[in-house]
Amino acid sequence: MPTHIGLDIGSESIKLVAVEKTGDKYVLVAMSHGPTPVGALKSKNEIEEQSLIAAVKAVVDSAKAKTKDVVCALHESDVFTRVVQMPSLSDRELSSAVRWEAEQVIPLPIDEVIYQHQVIRRPEKDVPGAKMDVFLIAAPKLLVDRYQRILLGAGLHPKALETEMVALARSLVGNNPYSPTTLILDFGAEATDMSVVHGGFIAFTRSISSGGAALSRAIAAELGFEMAQAESYKRTYGLMANQMEGKINHAMQPVIAIVLEEVKRVLAYYAEHNPKDPVRRITLAGGSARLPGFVVEIATALGIEVQMADPFFNISHRPTQELADEGPRFAVAAGLALKEDV
Ligand SMILES: Nc1ncnc2c1ncn2[C@@H]1O[C@H](COP(=O)(O)OP(=O)(O)OP(=O)(O)O)[C@@H](O)[C@H]1O
Numbered sequence: 001m002p003t004h005i006g007l008d009i010g011s012e013s014i015k016l017v018a019v020e021k022t023g024d025k026y027v028l029v030a031m032s033h034g035p036t037p038v039g040a041l042k043s044k045n046e047i048e049e050q051s052l053i054a055a056v057k058a059v060v061d062s063a064k065a066k067t068k069d070v071v072c073a074l075h076e077s078d079v080f081t082r083v084v085q086m087p088s089l090s091d092r093e094l095s096s097a098v099r100w101e102a103e104q105v106i107p108l109p110i111d112e113v114i115y116q117h118q119v120i121r122r123p124e125k126d127v128p129g130a131k132m133d134v135f136l137i138a139a140p141k142l143l144v145d146r147y148q149r150i151l152l153g154a155g156l157h158p159k160a161l162e163t164e165m166v167a168l169a170r171s172l173v174g175n176n177p178y179s180p181t182t183l184i185l186d187f188g189a190e191a192t193d194m195s196v197v198h199g200g201f202i203a204f205t206r207s208i209s210s211g212g213a214a215l216s217r218a219i220a221a222e223l224g225f226e227m228a229q230a231e232s233y234k235r236t237y238g239l240m241a242n243q244m245e246g247k248i249n250h251a252m253q254p255v256i257a258i259v260l261e262e263v264k265r266v267l268a269y270y271a272e273h274n275p276k277d278p279v280r281r282i283t284l285a286g287g288s289a290r291l292p293g294f295v296v297e298i299a300t301a302l303g304i305e306v307q308m309a310d311p312f313f314n315i316s317h318r319p320t321q322e323l324a325d326e327g328p329r330f331a332v333a334a335g336l337a338l339k340e341d342v
């Protein structure tokens, strides 16, 4: 497999991972990151787009990867994903049936979106009326065009665009049939995204706009700190109730409660529709997963196994503390880099 770059343009930072496939092994060949200019990702302004292009270019240059081929992720909240049930059809019949289905479920005019589908489960043969599960994904054309402009502007060759959750499902669960049904929680800076992954496929996704930045803002507001100071206290003391008289923990609780509440809802929704197969594990990705005390907090609140994302598990690399620590933050980029057939 020729090397390609996995690029995750987050609202706070840009993360890059490149892997090379040798035989059936993946080897880590490059990794780098850099700041996203504040507000540039969501802005429609030309100057901010240029500053984002420059920031992407800086991250790519510092990785010194040999290739310009790139797979990039669209933000989960910008895309529409849904598993739909459809009659059992051949691949040819399906492509036209999907357009009709897409028109029904996608909340935007069909000519303004780019959509793709993937069959995730076909019914047992000869079961009359049995349905198949189809994963449908759609993004506004204008958004896709913007990503293309940014990537081309940075001198890259865009090979594919995916969603963050598709990338995370690949790097954290893969097609391992022994993985239990897993909830992946990407606790980022501006967003927290969740998905339930079963048998390597995404069954359900959900996105909320509370993340690590909201934690820092809450600390700054409650304790009268500057943002940089709040950020540093957050990273040092986190949710540890025995530090700073529990003040940092206390300030962050409203935001933590929003995140936990949403996770509970997702778990309950999935259990209701799949009573024989509840979620058995939560895997934490995103920079905010490293919030001290978060793993214990979430495991205690939900009574479920919680683990930190290790997207480098199946990628040969020289083990370092940095790589172990940065795994959750680079999990999207690693999943993009592991995409085959691009
Ligand atoms: N050690 C730490 N403890 C707590 N939070 C941390 C730590 N390290 C990083 N963070 C937080 O992680 C967040 C950045 O994570 P990440 O890089 O996953 O975000 P992003 O991908 O840029 O954002 P988004 O996915 O929301 O667009 C920031 O809010 C930062 O404060």
Ligand SMILES: [Mg+2]
Pocket: 010, 011, 188, 189, 286, 332
């Ligand atoms: Mg992110």
